[in-house]
Amino acid sequence: MKPFLFCSAAMAAMALQPISAIAQEERISGGNDLGITAPADAFPEEPGSDYFLANYTQYVAYLNLLEKQSDRIKLVNIGKTAEGRDQWMAIVSSPENLARLDEYRDIARRLAKADDLDADEAKALAAKGKAVVWIDAGLHATETVTTQSQIHVLYRLLSQNDPETLRELDDVIMLFPQDNPDGLELVADWYMRKAKPEEREFGSLPRLYQKYVGHDNNRDSFMSQMPETENANRVMFREWFPQIIFNQHQTGPAGMVVFVPPFRDPFNYNYNPLVMTTLSEVGSTMHSRLVSEDKPGSGMRSVAPYSTWHNGMFRSIAYFHNAVGLLTEIIGGPTPERIPLVPETQLARNDEPMPIAPQEWHLKDSLEYQWFLNRAVLDYASRNRERLLLNIYKMGATNIAKGAKDSWTITPKDVDALEAAAGDAPPPPEDGINPWRARDRVASSLYSELQKPENRDPRGYIIPSGQADMPTVTAFINALIKNGVDVEQATNAFSVEGKNYPAGSYVVKTGQAYRPHVLDMFEPQDHPHDVEYPGGPPKAPYDITGYTLAFQMGIGFDRILEGFDGPFTAVADLVEPPAGKIAGTASAGWLVPHTTNNSFILTNRLQKAGVPVSWVMQPVEAAGREFQAGAIWVPASSKAQAIMAASTAELGVDAFGVSAAPAAETLSLKRPRIGLIDKYGGNMPSGWTRWLLEQYEFPFSVVYPQELDKGNLNNKYDVLIFADGTVPGDEDSLYRAPREGEQPDPKDIPAQYRGWLGEITQSKTVPAIAQFTQSGGTLITVGSANRLAELVGAPVEAALYKQDGNQRKMLDRREFFIPGSLVTARVDNTQPLAFGMPQQVDLFFANSQSFKAKGNGATPVSWFDNATPLHSGWALGQDKLKDTVAVFDTNLGAGKIFMMGPEVTQRAQPYATFKFLFNGMLYGPATAKK
Known part of the structure; x- marks a missing residue:
């Protein structure tokens, strides 16, 4: 039947009909005048x-x-x-x-x-x-x-x-x-x-x-x-x-x-x-x-x-x-x-x-x-x-007014402190109001516990220029600007509260309309202790609980509690990182600090052009400065000169010319052949990783299970990356099972997609991956994908479980529950996997696994050294992380397995932990035994 047109009056009348009447019509919208x-x-x-x-x-x-x-x-x-x-x-x-x-x-x-x-x-x-x-x-x-x-x-x-x-x-x-x-x-x-x-x-x-x-x-x-x-x-x-x-x-x-x-x-x-x-x-x-x-x-x-x-x-x-x-x-x-x-x-x-x-x-x-x-x-x-x-x-x-005076934001920890201060003191007199509630009241004088001077909200934040990774600082500033935050920059050196800051430092004051967003990006989140019922298990939050962007990106900043001003000018739009500089005469070559994430872009451009690149394995002094272990060594050549001149300024990477090659041991890098694992339907952590690899100009191919199952992987790849959610979970639930949808019948989809079908299996895929690693390949596993590392024989096992007879069982949520939070870990930045990193870093942890060594061949790179690592978010049983390892560098045959329990590339936000992945892609192939 041909649908008929409604006049505008009929249209308005139809809009008021109950659903049963509307269902009788073939059209949703009619004609008009x-x-x-x-x-x-x-x-x-x-x-x-x-x-x-x-x-x-x-x-x-x-x-x-x-x-x-x-x-x-x-x-x-x-x-x-x-x-x-x-x-x-x-x-x-x-x-x-x-x-x-x-x-x-x-x-x-x-x-x-x-x-x-x-x-x-x-x-x-x-x-x-x-x-x-x-x-x-x-x-x-x-x-x-x-x-x-x-x-x-x-x-x-x-x-x-x-x-x-x-x-x-x-x-x-x-x-x-x-x-x-x-x-x-x-x-x-x-x-x-x-x-x-x-x-x-x-x-x-x-x-x-x-x-x-x-x-x-x-x-x-x-x-x-x-x-x-x-x-x-x-x-x-x-x-x-x-x-x-x-x-x-x-x-x-x-x-x-x-x-x-x-x-x-x-x-x-x-x-x-x-x-x-x-x-x-x-x-x-x-x-x-x-x-x-x-x-x-x-x-x-x-x-x-x-x-x-x-x-x-x-x-x-x-x-x-x-x-x-x-x-x-x-x-x-x-x-x-x-x-x-x-x-x-x-x-x-x-x-x-x-x-x-x-x-x-x-x-x-x-x-x-x-x-x-x-x-x-x-x-x-x-x-x-x-x-x-x-x-x-x-x-x-x-x-704006709050940011210009003393103010306090009350968090769950503040309320806990107030209750602790009240202790067992008797309640105040009932004063005739709601006497049945008297047992819940405490003396009003204790309100001062919520307004301690040291707990005031900052009047602003100062982000000093000259940090080790200014391009990442720039990315952080741009994230604020994209969200309408008012940012200022110092035109000259200045001093606040007795501390000197260089010109170019950024200032973000809290006296602005978007103050809530500013606080949320700089201050730790303190998620309430939310349970299903009193004494019951924690109620799962909607998404994550701790995400402070300044922490995730490793930004150095000072919280300023008093009002301040200086030679500041408003930043009008998105900013570029300060131009990198080439200092000294590079008669022998250049040394580049490993501390800047953008140094990996420079490395990838050099390698793509066939320029040799090495890492200096120990700290060295050269060009009038000290270099942390992992400094990038680029021998002089006309090809290298052209790339260094074109890229350092653009990328915000400094290079230092030297007249002699470093005397310390160096590790010669090779341009890696990288395989990033994905699956039919797509995996979001893999997608975020793909975006990162593109931004930092790593060469890679997307690999699906059918190709893994064919074996002979060393012929095509030096590195295989398994992001969180790419490996099926285990029966003990020690590793989270990914969301799995039913895969279609091959005949029901176009031929171009049939090669994407398949699942990683213990019977076919695991032996192929084990052979790849033992033959000199590098395996990188992140989050729940670390189950694969255990299956192929890494000398490491999960640490967060309880033993039930001969079976390992996941911890009860009442015992251990960290639903997407930031936890602080120690880092051994003398290890190649952590070159360029500070000695302490915030890791994104979403009910992840942590590890312990099982035999020889496993070197801890990042671990939890105290019982209270939570920095932002919510954690129950966080003490169970103490003395467990977050990131392991392990040997397997002639190859390497880098196990990263926390999600070090989570939604491409934790710039501070990208180096674990980036270093692994270069370091593993460089050390592979032939």
């Missing part, structure tokens, strides 16, 4: 239809058509994606607002930054300005509801003339970006590749739906390394400053349709509480809108694990920028499914106000929910336009 092409007339099939997905190419074509037809939309290209596509954002508002976008953007900026306004000026601007709302789609590309629904949301906003739509267009500037264009194109094309609709699926997708990191594109926000994240953060925190950031996902809780905020605890103590109270308002408005439209099945708080702790996600980074961050998780997809009967979801309660009956569910049903969720957010923003604008100013102004 404004000449706007409906989605059904612009795509091969209407987006939202069963067994159909529109791809990004089709979506962009529709956007361009809409822009030609409507004066309510303006398209903006916000940058390139990882695969080189243009990332488009639709700005929707009234024609009058679109004509004055620069003015309204400036108002939003001034109110959000709050640094050049008083309260009266802010109130006047809020009255004049427009609310700005970000509503995105497609971040996780297999969550197809969001991408298909955005098409209809845009159409309805451009084609409807009802009073609510017109009011929202007048009061709100709406930003509609596509977060992951590459993923949308890949997933939609993959789904549509089969001619028979009932055979379509995207569960067998061959690779990650973001080129490098897949699902982790929603964990990159504070680091902002993927291009799509950088584009989004620039719009949100440097250009448009939305007061509401709505990040849409799926899938919903079992037996329900959609999760909508508010969220469960824990509450991150760094951000302004007005963010959370406003978030609860908006979330309640969304639930109420669904209920009023007869859309049952929404839930909040306890129905899902989502909290507001971690700073790395699109919606959660909003909190640290004084914006309301919304997350919805909805069911649905192009393939029809059923809402199952889950008994506990059938009883109405505060967190599930309107249960839904089990039923068949279609994508267009989810799209109707999405419309009303979007509608609720826009209606809230419209009705609260002035208050949203004024509140973001108030939060920014409050943060």
